[in-house]
Amino acid sequence: MTTRDWLLSDDPETRMQARLGVAYRLARDLARNPLAMVGFAIILGLLLVAAFAPWLAPYSPVEGELANRLQPPSWTHWMGTDELGRDILSRVIHGARITLTIVLLVAVISAPLGLLVGTVAGYFGGWVDRVLMGLTDIFLSLPRLVLALAFVAALGPGIENAVIAIAIAAWPVYARIARAEVLTFKGAEFLDAIRMQGASKLRIIALHVMPLCMSSTIVRVTLDMAGIILTAAGLGFLGLGAQPPLPEWGAMISRGRSFILDQWWVATMPGFAIVIVSLGFCLFGDGLRDVLDPKQRSRG
Amino acid sequence: MIRVEDLSVRFGDTQVLHDVSFEVAAGESFALVGESGSGKSTILKALAGQVPVAGGSLALGDAAGAMTAKARARQVQMVFQDPYGSLHPRRTIDDTLSEPLLIHGLPDRDTRVLAMLDAVGLPRRFRFRLPHQLSGGQRQRVAIARALMLDPPVLLLDEPTSALDVSVQAEILNLLKSLREEKGLTFLLVTHDLPVVSFLCDRLAILKAGRIVEMAGVEALRAGQFASPYGRELFDRTVHG
Amino acid sequence: MSLLSVRNLRVTFPTDHGPVDVVRGLSFDLGRERLGIVGESGSGKSMTGRAVMGLVPKPGRVTADELTFDGQDLRGLSEEAMRGLRGPAMSMVLQDPRFSLNPVIRIGDQIEEAMAVHGRLGKRDRRARMLDALSAVRITDPERVARLYPHEVSGGMGQRVMIAMMVVLEPALMIADEPTSALDVSVRGQVLDILADLVDRRGMGLMLISHDLNMVARWCDRILVMYHGEVVEELAAGALMEAQHPYTRGLVASLPKIDETRDRLPVLDRSRL
Secondary structure, three states: OOHHHHHHOOOOOOHHHHHHHHHHHHHHHHHOOHHHHHHHHHHHHHHHHHHOHHHHOOOOOOOOOHHHOOOOOOOOOOOOEOOOOOEHHHHHHHHHHHHHHHHHHHHHHHHHHHHHHHHHHHHHOHHHHHHHHHHHHHHHHOOHHHHHHHHHHHHOOOHHHHHHHHHHHHHHHHHHHHHHHHHHHOOOHHHHHHHHOOOOHHHHHHHHHHHHHHHHHHHHHHHHHHHHHHHHHHHHHOOOOOOOOOOOHHHHHHHHHHHOOOOOHHHHHHHHHHHHHHHHHHHHHHHHHHHHOHHHHOOO | OEEEEEEEEEEOOEEEEEEEEEEEOOOOEEEEEOOOOOOHHHHHHHHOOOOOOOEEEEEEOOOOOOOOHHHHHHHEEEEOOOOOOOOOOOOOHHHHHHHHHHHOOOOOHHHHHHHHHHHOOOOHHHOOOOHHHOOHHHHHHHHHHHHHOOOOOEEEEEOOOOOOOHHHHHHHHHHHHHHHHHHOOEEEEEEOOHHHHHHHOOEEEEEEOOEEEEEEEHHHHHHOOOOOHHHHHHHHHHHHO | OOOEEEEEEEEEEEEOOEEEEEEEEEEEEEOOOEEEEEOOOOOOHHHHHHHHHOOOOOOOEEEOOEEEEOOEEOOOOOHHHHHHHEOOOEEEEOOOHHHHOOOOOOHHHHHHHHHHHHOOOOHHHHHHHHHHHHHHOOOOOHHHHHOOOHHHOOHHHHHHHHHHHHHOOOOOEEEEEOOOOOOOHHHHHHHHHHHHHHHHHHOOEEEEEEOOHHHHHHHOOEEEEEEOOEEEEEEEHHHHHHOOOHHHHHHHHHOOOOOOOOOOOOOOOHHHO
């Protein structure tokens, strides 16, 4: 019996085998989607670049030679240099770490928060639902960047505050999605059955309701990554995100703006990075959605 | 084992049950028969603690009086109509059967789950399958197994075979009958299907518009001798279409 | 000449493990009569009905040596030509009427709309025909019902409206796929009565697809018993008890009776089929 047969077995012998089997099927379906694989490759690239930034970057991201300022792309500086003579490639590589940190922190804060609010509102209904969803609507009615701006203005500029601000602006969407998802199966008999077994409300929500909302939330978060990166870059561009000399992509574009006509590469190179990484998350999220769609789950 | 006295249930302004009373002895199999809207399922839900009771009293199992949800779970469990909707789509059979044991902190989960799979006639190799890998009849066996995990004396059956194929219905009915004999269970069956009552039950109550119009033994059903006109109408409709 | 002739009908779906035949070489003729097709889930009975209507969902493939409706070869007919047939020539009643009626249009308007799409009748004639059709399905106050929205009628009434909607176009062939399983027992008889009546009075051909042996035996002239994509037995409706094939006999035996005294029901032994 090959590993593949073992994974695809209809009669797994252990819990572990059953779980690995499910994961293998997901991965297999995902691998059949070429665009999702392109997205996956981009995200993997981002992860590797961020992990090995100090070794990959040819120069220091913060120290430059003023004699070499605003050099066009060449063999010594593949992406050219900026107004302080810093190597843009090195800054973009180090910037991957900042972008990844922001994206992951925002996802880790906002997705569970949204999931919790949405499932609780959807499951309990009544006044709990009205209060929680009213709150959600208030946050949802404000444009994300404007809301983030307001929070950063209140909390003060900096990466940590930018993360908090973006997370506060991002969770309502997940709450809405999770609630809508809960409403589709709220009356299902498997929830009646678990209630009849005497399960506590906490247990029902955490172990029976949330897992069913998980896949749509994961898909949405992945698709939102692009938006989060852009919001972070926007804050950076406005000078409210990462502070100099940190090589944050948005901040780099902001500084390059002054030279956009004569030294295009200063603003364009980090712009490329933002576009490519955003695209990667979008493609991967699209693929995930196709695979996690419950209608497709039943296929062998 | 089950005592229902003057039970009334309201949904908003409409009263769906009017002073319903009946008793089911331990080990007896009792059927509630009627059309949709007759309130038969509502009685089941009231006994399961899923709808608020507007008046009257309910007593269930060995204990009397008000019960916590956890205590009630040890007394009564339910098998639902739709085997596709009553199992959590993302949990394996093992998860579904272990859950009641986890909730009630019972030991020996592995042994109990395997023993229960044997009891309901499911192969042990199905243990880690997901519901979508099972047929309708197999899912209904899982639902029955789940209901029996806590060894409750009373089982509520809500049209347990009406969503199944004919040949599968026979298997599930046989299984229910065997389990009742082995474990001395008390059944309360809700159905619109008189032949199923004839096979599985000892007595029945006929409901119409939230009231019991007649109570009879299964012999009366087999002989087609109902006292009420509505009972005879139901019988005729089954026999002659 | 028969209304519908089917020879060696096959419906195939591709799967991960190669193509799977859902209907395997089915042949039958349907005249102006009531033909029942019984089978359990997965027997291919619904796919047979859909194949005739040209409604097999993608990526399913339909092949047949002969598939003739009223002298017209249905094989290789364009989707457009099929759509022209569906409605005025053949129509299908589905399980749950609530999913087949448009919830925001009044019932009367929906029926008239169906006529307007296919017919060339004037507006006044359409209205008269619509009211006729509603009376034909034994709706006692058609004027009132015509003004209702689909959610304002019960399941049984909804199903009758669905049938009325097909009847106005006077199709020659009606395929009813489990037309009563979403309905209460008390109204099932009425709906089937109406269908049977249409066959008798208007000379329609009816294909009644169901899992319910007794119901089909009661309402049809002839029964095809399907198992695993094939017809295992053809029976006259009254002869259910004389069935020869072990599958049919097994099915009949496994049904509980109203005066049931058997301790256990016999279970179908699939390994011997």
